[in-house]
Amino acid sequence: xxxxxxxxxxxxxxxxxxSPFGQHVLILTFLFAMCGVAWxxxxxxxxxxxxxxxxxxxxxxxxxxxxxxxxxVSPWIGLAAGGIISSLLAAAIGYxxxxxxxxxxxxxxxxxxxxxxxxxxxxxxxxxxxxxxxPMLKESFAHFMFHSSKLPYYYIILAFLLLAVxxxxxxxxxxxxxxxxxxxxxxxxxxxxxxxxxxxxxxAIMISAFLxxxxxxxxxxxxxxxxxxxxxxxxxxxxxxxxAMLGGASTVLGPVVGAAVLVPLSEYSRAxxxxxxxGMDMIIYGTLITVISMYQPxxxxxAITNRMRRSK
Amino acid sequence: MLIGLVYSLLAIGLTxxxxxxxxxxxxxxxxxxxxxxxxxxxxxxxxxxxxxxxxINAVALFLLGVFxxxxxxxxxxxxxxxxxxxxxxxxxxxxxNLAALIWTPDFRTIGHTLLSGTWDIAxxxxxxxxxxxxxxxxxxxxxxxxxxxxxxxxxAILAVEMDREAALIMGINAERINSLSFGIGSALTGVAxxxxxxxxxxxxxxxxxxxxxxxxIVALGGFGSIEGAFIAGILVGVVETLGGYLLDPxxxxxxxxAMYLVTVWIRPQGLRGW
Numbered sequence: 256x257x258x259x260x261x262x263x264x265x266x267x268x269x270x271x272x273x274s275p276f277g278q279h280v281l282i283l284t285f286l287f288a289m290c291g292v293a294w295x296x297x298x299x300x301x302x303x304x305x306x307x308x309x310x311x312x313x314x315x316x317x318x319x320x321x322x323x324x325x326x327x328v329s330p331w332i333g334l335a336a337g338g339i340i341s342s343l344l345a346a347a348i349g350y351x352x353x354x355x356x357x358x359x360x361x362x363x364x365x366x367x368x369x370x371x372x373x374x375x376x377x378x379x380x381x382x383x384x385x386x387x388x389x390p391m392l393k394e395s396f397a398h399f400m401f402h403s404s405k406l407p408y409y410y411i412i413l414a415f416l417l418l419a420v421x422x423x424x425x426x427x428x429x430x431x432x433x434x435x436x437x438x439x440x441x442x443x444x445x446x447x448x449x450x451x452x453x454x455x456x457x458x459a460i461m462i463s464a465f466l467x468x469x470x471x472x473x474x475x476x477x478x479x480x481x482x483x484x485x486x487x488x489x490x491x492x493x494x495x496x497x498x499a500m501l502g503g504a505s506t507v508l509g510p511v512v513g514a515a516v517l518v519p520l521s522e523y524s525r526a527x528x529x530x531x532x533x534g535m536d537m538i539i540y541g542t543l544i545t546v547i548s549m550y551q552p553x554x555x556x557x558a559i560t561n562r563m564r565r566s567k
Numbered sequence: 568m569l570i571g572l573v574y575s576l577l578a579i580g581l582t583x584x585x586x587x588x589x590x591x592x593x594x595x596x597x598x599x600x601x602x603x604x605x606x607x608x609x610x611x612x613x614x615x616x617x618x619x620x621x622x623i624n625a626v627a628l629f630l631l632g633v634f635x636x637x638x639x640x641x642x643x644x645x646x647x648x649x650x651x652x653x654x655x656x657x658x659x660x661x662x663x664n665l666a667a668l669i670w671t672p673d674f675r676t677i678g679h680t681l682l683s684g685t686w687d688i689a690x691x692x693x694x695x696x697x698x699x700x701x702x703x704x705x706x707x708x709x710x711x712x713x714x715x716x717x718x719x720x721x722x723a724i725l726a727v728e729m730d731r732e733a734a735l736i737m738g739i740n741a742e743r744i745n746s747l748s749f750g751i752g753s754a755l756t757g758v759a760x761x762x763x764x765x766x767x768x769x770x771x772x773x774x775x776x777x778x779x780x781x782x783x784i785v786a787l788g789g790f791g792s793i794e795g796a797f798i799a800g801i802l803v804g805v806v807e808t809l810g811g812y813l814l815d816p817x818x819x820x821x822x823x824x825a826m827y828l829v830t831v832w833i834r835p836q837g838l839r840g841w
Contacts, residue, residue, distance in 0.1 A: 547657075
């Protein structure tokens with residue numbers, strides 16, 4: 256507990272001594288950490304490997320932005336609305352997919368996310384391919400908008416991340432978490448033991464979708480411009496999976512560690528190499544993914560905790 | 568609609584890899600892209616018509632496939648399932664961006680090939696390159712069917728696909744079959760790439776969409792089913808063309824993906840899966 260407090264204090268002070276770009280990297284790190292933790296609820300614990308999280312991320316971003324633009328609704332209400340819409344949509348698509356496993360589920364999640372992306376790219380009401388520009392408002396917490404400093408964004412996303420971690424911790428220690436793991440091991444066995452497989456799979460998907468959608472709303476308010484190519488594409492979904500896998504799927508803090516390694520690496524390599532527009536940063540990124548899958552497939556966090564357990 | 572037959576060919580390669588070693592190759596579309604560029608450069612630098620670069624492509628992509636299997640895929644086969652899913656994403660990002668670095672992200676086309684032109688059959692204008700591409704694709708698919716059914720190696724591949732342990736007991740070298748299947752699956756993208764180069768745009772990220780469509784086809788056809796992939800490929804080609812014509816061309820991919828979701832809702836194992 257004391258260690259946890261020290262870590263938290265460190266993260267509260269850290270942005271105060273960072274450059275603006277450093278703060279930006281930290282914010283993105285927490286954003287993807289949050290998405291990774293959300294992915295873990297359905298992927299790591301319940302065994303549903305979703306490669307379509309960008310759809311929920313995008314719906315969160317679009318819902319709050321659309322409500323703000325059209326009806327002047329506060330992004331905080333938009334955040335809740337986006338979460339609810341994402342969860343309902345997740346349930347609507349998760350139900351027919353409830354028999355799918357492994358690769359079939361992964362492909363179905365990609366297919367779903369691509370449909371969402373194509374619809375938004377052609378939907379005039381939400382700006383189609385041009386996307387939405389979030390209107391400039393006076394900076395305030397109620398408007399979820401800050402111009403003079405990145406710090407408020409930093410503390411908000413830190414709070415969001417803590418919420419996601421708390422939810423994931425609660426899931427992993429509750430009865431539901433054990434149900435999820437039973438389902439992950441075997442549908443049939445879980446069913447025989449009296450677990451309502453379809454219902455608990457839906458719970459996992461809905462929790463995951465809600466949290467991912469929150470991250471999407473945050474992204475929209477932070478960047479202040481969204482289009483389908485920036486919030487709904489497959490590479491975002493893949494990055495979310497990578498964060499979870501690199502850190503260690505089915506551990507509460509794994510995705511946080513994964514994001515802390517992957518996001519700064521890709522942001523700094525983009526800053527150093529990406530400006531030429533040659534895609535050198537992406538080549539390194541691709542190599543990194545391949546190497547991690549080959550040599551550290553259980554994740555960094557998993558390796559660390561295993562070593563600690565062994566040394567005890 | 569003829570594009571469906573190319574989809575079939577690509578999907579057969581993908582389903583072969585999936586069926587034999589339970590690996591989803593997300594870099595399949597990027598292999599196709601490399602095949603297209605290979606034909607482009609053979610044409611541009613050596614004047615080889617894409618039609619004649621088919622065998623060269625097949626051999627080159629076969630070797631690339633075996634190389635990637637040996638040095639990357641085989642290393643993650645024993646690892647957790649998630650790593651097996653993610654690793655080929657890494658290969659895909661690497662290959663497409665490497666192509667963009669070397670050849671720039673511009674769109675290219677091969678100006679004039681042996682096949683350029685159209686045939687006018689009873690008032691219907693038929694593009695010759697599209698027609699010949701479809702014919703070559705069907706012939707290659709049939710060739711693969713024949714190979715799998717009638718040769719010792721082909722039968723060994725099918726045996727591993729059906730039951731890996733039993734095949735091992737029968738003395739089949741599964742490791743060799745794996746790399747062979749990966750090579751053959753990749754070689755098929757080489758054939759498709761050479762043929763598509765006769766009329767399609769060639770650019771580093773062309774593989775993305777093809778890859779995604781192929782996944783749907785393979786899952787639609789059913790786990791590792793070669794016939795299923797062939798039928799589903801044609802079906803997707805028809806649905807894509809008709810859907811684009813009847814609704815809106817920008818929605819044609821969405822229609823294909825929706826069809827996939829509806830199908831697996833009714834039949835989770837795909838059309839010909841078990």
